[in-house]
Amino acid sequence: MPAYAPAALLFLVFCVSVLRERRRFSNAVILGLAVLCALGALLYRLARSGSPSVPYVVGALAALAAVALLVLVCFLFLNGVRMLRKEGRSPSNLLSLLAALAILGVVALLATAAVVRTPVLIGLATAAGGLALYFAFLFLCFVCYAFLYGRLRVRRRADFVVVLGSGLIGGSTVPPLLAGRLKRGRAVHARLTGRGGSPVLITSGGQGPDEDLPESHAMADHLIAQGFPAHLIEREDRSTNTEENLRYSRAIMEKAKPGYRCVVVTNNYHAFRAALTARRVGIRGQVVGSPTAAYFWPNAMLREFTAILVDYRQSNAAMCVIIVLGGVAAWYAA
Structure with missing residues (x-):
């Protein structure tokens, strides 16, 4: 069992690190090192066992890796x-x-x-x-x-739901990818409201050179057309990238409620990097993702x-x- 001690120690460090701050890339690396150490310990014990099947196991693993x-x-x-x-x-x-x-x-x-x-x-x-x-x-x-x-549960309390923007079709139309984010944002907002909260939904996105209006305005119009209450929407219309999305949205949230908590919504492939950026700019909240093709x-x-x-x-x-x-x-x- 001592061979597994490094893997166990690294996994313990991983658990503590996630509990303290889940939005760190170092968490991913520590988990990977723990798995590597566990696999190394398993192979070491297999080699030390002296079993005649060891060469066949090694050959099978090599063939599996090649395939x-x-x-x-x-x-x-x-x-x-x-x-x-x-x-x-x-x-x-x-x-x-x-x-x-x-x-x-x-x-x-x-x-x-x-x-x-x-x-x-x-x-x-x-x-x-x-x-x-x-x-x-x-x-x-x-x-x-x-x-x-992406499978961590959303905290019970949040004062804001921030939906990150993306490019518009034809300069004014919300594309399917962004519509998916808005749908997930509505679902998160409904869940938080059902728990007794009254969060504000922030649509975040400025106006690109090929767009007729800011992304946040098109996003808000899309939500309102689907029946979402207009008075619960706040528009952040200055940002041009993810970091600015989060910085400018943070300014809105801090002004309205200094001790805020929030949930940021983007696509699932982008959620973890957005979480790393959110930590770097000082956002107090979690990032969740919507499905992608x-x-x-x-x-x-x-x-x-x-x-x-x-x-x-x-x-x-x-x-x-x-x-x-x-x-x-x-x-x-x-």
Whole structure:
């Protein structure tokens, strides 16, 4: 059992950290490390058991990993093609396709280095493999914890429901994605009202250069047309991105009620990153997500993950430098 002590300790740290503040990316990393330590302890005990089935188990795990990698590449490639057909050829819609090509590139480099075994290829393969493992680990941590975060229950008391905006169709029409956010916002508002509260719903979004009116006004009109009381809507119409959505909405809430609590509504793929941003700007509340079309989700999660890497660019850059230096060391040692 001592082999499982690091995993147990990390899981305890994870639980304490979530209880103190659930909106931290470090929670995702700690959970991932706990799982890695648990798997390492399991493999260690299996190897120490001396069972004749150990080679077969290891072979089966290796084969399963290879098949999973092949399935992942095919899935990302097909999803990338579908994104291009449905959403257009913008750079953000290429992420699934680029991820599939990156995985194939790293696998090809590792296979070539294993066969040719020149110092340069060994160094490049070491660096590329290390970077791939690092980003794959972070991505899995992000996806798993984002899934868990999205299933945390909304606190019983909230004074505001903030719905984050997105682009309008034709400059004035609420698109289906934003309509889904507004529907979830109404559901959260109804639940809080049913518990005896009287929250105000804030529609948050400014006016883009290709829009005829601020997003928040179009969102409010959409809600009112569906029967939502107009006097319970507050419009935040200055923001141009998620951080400004939250900063300007916070100013409205603090002015109306300094000790406020709120629930922020966005799409499910965006909920965890919005929660990280909410913590950074000092929002007192939780973020919940509305459903997103299945084909859109993989590419959107990759986009959110890329944005989080940029948000934590200093620590990620430091880790990348260390990994690349490891590749240089392998080059010299070969």
